[in-house]
Amino acid sequence: xxxxxxxxxxxxxxxxxxxxxxxxxxxxxxxxxxxxxxxxxxxxxxxxxxxxxxxxxxxxxxxxxxxxxxxxxxxxxxxxxxxxxxxxxxxxxxxxxxxxxxxxxxxxxxxxxxxxxxxxxxxxxxxxxxxxxxxxxxxxxxxxxxxxxxxxxxxxxxxxxxxxxxxxxxxxxxxxxxxxxxxxxxxxxxxxxxxxxxxxxxxxxxxxxxxxxxxxxxxxxxxxxxxxxxxxxxxxxxxxxxxxxxxxxxxxxxxxxxxxxxxxxxxxxxxxxxxxxxxxxxxxxxxxxxxxxxxx
Amino acid sequence: xxxxxxxxxxxxxxxxxxxxxxxxxxxxxxxxxxxxxxxxxxxxxxxxxxxxxxxxxxxxxxxxxxxxxxxxxxxxxxxxxxxxxxxxxxxxxxxxxxxxxxxxxxxxxxxxxxxxxxxxxxxxxxxxxxxxx
Numbered sequence: 001x002x003x004x005x006x007x008x009x010x011x012x013x014x015x016x017x018x019x020x021x022x023x024x025x026x027x028x029x030x031x032x033x034x035x036x037x038x039x040x041x042x043x044x045x046x047x048x049x050x051x052x053x054x055x056x057x058x059x060x061x062x063x064x065x066x067x068x069x070x071x072x073x074x075x076x077x078x079x080x081x082x083x084x085x086x087x088x089x090x091x092x093x094x095x096x097x098x099x100x101x102x103x104x105x106x107x108x109x110x111x112x113x114x115x116x117x118x119x120x121x122x123x124x125x126x127x128x129x130x131x132x133x134x135x136x137x138x139x140x141x142x143x144x145x146x147x148x149x150x151x152x153x154x155x156x157x158x159x160x161x162x163x164x165x166x167x168x169x170x171x172x173x174x175x176x177x178x179x180x181x182x183x184x185x186x187x188x189x190x191x192x193x194x195x196x197x198x199x200x201x202x203x204x205x206x207x208x209x210x211x212x213x214x215x216x217x218x219x220x221x222x223x224x225x226x227x228x229x230x231x232x233x234x235x236x237x238x239x240x241x242x243x244x245x246x247x248x249x250x251x252x253x254x255x256x257x258x259x260x261x262x263x264x265x266x267x268x269x270x271x272x273x274x275x276x277x278x279x280x281x282x283x284x285x286x287x288x289x290x291x292x293x294x295x296x
Numbered sequence: 297x298x299x300x301x302x303x304x305x306x307x308x309x310x311x312x313x314x315x316x317x318x319x320x321x322x323x324x325x326x327x328x329x330x331x332x333x334x335x336x337x338x339x340x341x342x343x344x345x346x347x348x349x350x351x352x353x354x355x356x357x358x359x360x361x362x363x364x365x366x367x368x369x370x371x372x373x374x375x376x377x378x379x380x381x382x383x384x385x386x387x388x389x390x391x392x393x394x395x396x397x398x399x400x401x402x403x404x405x406x407x408x409x410x411x412x413x414x415x416x417x418x419x420x421x422x423x424x425x426x427x428x429x
Contacts, residue, residue, distance in 0.1 A: 168344060172344055176341075178346070178347065192305075200348050216309070216349075220307060
């Protein structure tokens with residue numbers, strides 16, 4: 001029984017007195033694509049940094065390919081492809097030189113595969129890195145990381161600043177990656193339609209707390225939004241297990257509930273609702289309800 | 297072959313959208329028994345969605361008797377056979393119908409308009425001859 005490639009076990013991280021991660025636990029299973037979602041500042045990048053050993057957790061532990069993240073053996077970096085948010089590449093180098101540099105740095109680097117990726121993405125070998133567009137630089141960083149043939153690929157917001165066409169190419173690469181057996185992918189994003197296409201599992205971080213961690217297929221079934229109508233002003237939201245968000249507007253009460261949908265109509269009827277209807281929700285609706293939180 | 301399309305922003309899970317597309321394709325006769333569906337790999341590439349999602353859709357289709365998979369050869373549209381018991385079949389259809397009719401009421405359609413639409417749709421779909429009883 002091999003261990004999951006990524007394991008977070010009650011990881012808490014403080015920057016000074018500020019808590020960036022609060023007892024975060026999740027694991028990424030081999031051969032799957034895991035999407036870590038959250039608003040800016042929710043703790044996604046901090047979580048990845050803890051996993052890669054750049055930041056020690058204040059409490060709890062993160063494990064990467066079977067090793068504690070605070071004690072990673074040096075050769076492990078050959079097995080993990082990581083592209084940071086807005087990755088900096090050596091600007092003055094030509095693409096060709098950067099490839100050679102990468103080959104010298106990583107024992108597992110496959111120059112032939114890299115050439116295939118560069119050709120596929122249409123990246124010019126003779127151009128200097130600083131002359132490339134932002135999208136091209138992002139693709140170059142990805143190609144370099146993937147050419148190591150890593151078991152695990154970690155991408156921090158790969159879609160940031162990319163146009164729809166380049167993003168689609170990224171998604172195609174992601175899909176090819178897991179079609180090859182055993183590759184595992186962990187990425188952060190806030191482009192939810194991309195996530196819906198490729199993720200097996202999604203987790204939502206909200207101000208350092210992991211709020212959802214579920215297969216993408218079931219998350220839409222488990223979370224429901226109910227609109228209750230009242231004669232006159234709507235009352236305060238009833239106490240419900242699994243209540244994610246409640247909103248009141250005049251005679252309407254809109255409740256988003258996880259795993260407790262059955263109790264909603266009854267609870268609302270008790271408060272005098274004249275009708276209660278379940279509404280369809282997209283992942284984007286769900287994300288907004290989870291991360292805006294509380295009653296308003 | 298039918299065009300596969302998915303809408304990631306829809307509230308319906310992607311695997312369900314694929315299941316519905318195939319079921320519909322079979323029901324209107326655009327997918328014929330014995331016709332091969334694209335492989336999980338091909339469809340994952342074409343639609344740019346996770347292959348596990350497609351595999352799940354194909355599992356559901358097979359469990360519902362819509363397709364058959366032959367080891368090594370792929371997934372094929374099955375001869376129409378009924379895997380659901382008669383009362384269960386009625387129950388499912390009734391539930392689906394009530395949903396459609398409720399929508400029609402809320403959209404402000406008249407009973408006459410619904411009947412016309414129903415009659416037109418009936419002509420487009422291919423129904424079983426005879427009876428299962």
